[in-house]
Amino acid sequence: MTDKVIEVSNLEKKFDKTIALKKVDFSVERGEVVGLLGANGAGKSTLLQILSTLIIPSSGEAKVLGKNVQSDPLYVKKHIGLLFGNDTGLYHRLTAYENISYFAEFFGVPQSIYDQRIKDWAERLQLTPHLHKPAGALSKGNHQKTAIIRTLIHDPDIIFFDEPTTGLDISASLSFQDLLKDLKAEGKTIIFSTHIMEEVEALCSQVIILQSGIVSFQGTLTKLYETMQTNNLTEVMRKVIGG
Numbered sequence: 105m106t107d108k109v110i111e112v113s114n115l116e117k118k119f120d121k122t123i124a125l126k127k128v129d130f131s132v133e134r135g136e137v138v139g140l141l142g143a144n145g146a147g148k149s150t151l152l153q154i155l156s157t158l159i160i161p162s163s164g165e166a167k168v169l170g171k172n173v174q175s176d177p178l179y180v181k182k183h184i185g186l187l188f189g190n191d192t193g194l195y196h197r198l199t200a201y202e203n204i205s206y207f208a209e210f211f212g213v214p215q216s217i218y219d220q221r222i223k224d225w226a227e228r229l230q231l232t233p234h235l236h237k238p239a240g241a242l243s244k245g246n247h248q249k250t251a252i253i254r255t256l257i258h259d260p261d262i263i264f265f266d267e268p269t270t271g272l273d274i275s276a277s278l279s280f281q282d283l284l285k286d287l288k289a290e291g292k293t294i295i296f297s298t299h300i301m302e303e304v305e306a307l308c309s310q311v312i313i314l315q316s317g318i319v320s321f322q323g324t325l326t327k328l329y330e331t332m333q334t335n336n337l338t339e340v341m342r343k344v345i346g347g
């Protein structure tokens with residue numbers, strides 16, 4: 105039996121005259137890691153923002169864990185983690201630790217549990233020496249690592265990452281990839297947008313390609329390679345989005 109945890113049907117989003125998403129249909133099963141690909145402006149962030157209840161669609165429907173994102177936003181918010189690469193939303197005067205623990209308490213995570221999670225993940229992402237510095241004084245990469253831990257601290261079932269490795273160095277990016285593999289092994293469902301093809305090849309069981317707001321492909325990488333008659337993802341994306 106399939107267990108569809110994300111269902112999107114006929115979804116559209118317009119910003120004045122700009123059509124950001126057009127008749128978008130897809131579903132994601134529990135435990136999938138999905139790479140969301142497309143050129144700048146293709147609609148990736150818009151789609152993730154609708155799934156995260158941050159903006160409302162113009163028409164159509166999006167469901168997360170069987171709940172409509174518009175009619176049940178609180179339920180959806182409780183069960184998702186989200187991170188937007190260009191806007192971490194951290195409080196600059198609070199330390200990295202305080203930013204994460206504030207969020208954990210908001211979600212009712214007991215201190216003994218969140219302390220252990222912060223300790224483990226900070227170690228993995230090489231953030232430990234910076235945990236007690238104000239977020240405003242952190243480098244871009246350490247800021248992003250703090251936001252990654254904050255995204256995961258309430259142990260969400262579904263995780264949306266919009267360009268999560270923005271600002272991370274190679275070592276931290278690889279640690280992040282390992283973290284994603286562990287989350288996948290725990291059965292989490294993850295959708296992440298990225299322009300880094302190596303991340304997609306290393307992590308994704310499925311890919312969704314958006315072109316000018318339209319889903320032009322959804323399926324496994326194997327299927328994508330067969331369709332495009334090459335097993336080089338960068339080549340595929342060059343053909344699909346040009347340049």
Ligand SMILES: Nc1ncnc2c1ncn2[C@@H]1O[C@H](COP(=O)(O)OP(=O)(O)OP(=O)(O)O)[C@@H](O)[C@H]1O
Pocket residue numbers: 119122123124142143144145146147148149150151
């Ligand atoms: N708040 C907004 N107001 C007006 N137009 C918007 C708004 N948000 C997005 N758009 C437009 O919607 C389209 C899709 O943008 P979106 O940010 O979803 O693309 P993206 O695929 O995430 O791009 P990138 O790879 O550059 O992050 C673009 O034409 C963008 O200019």
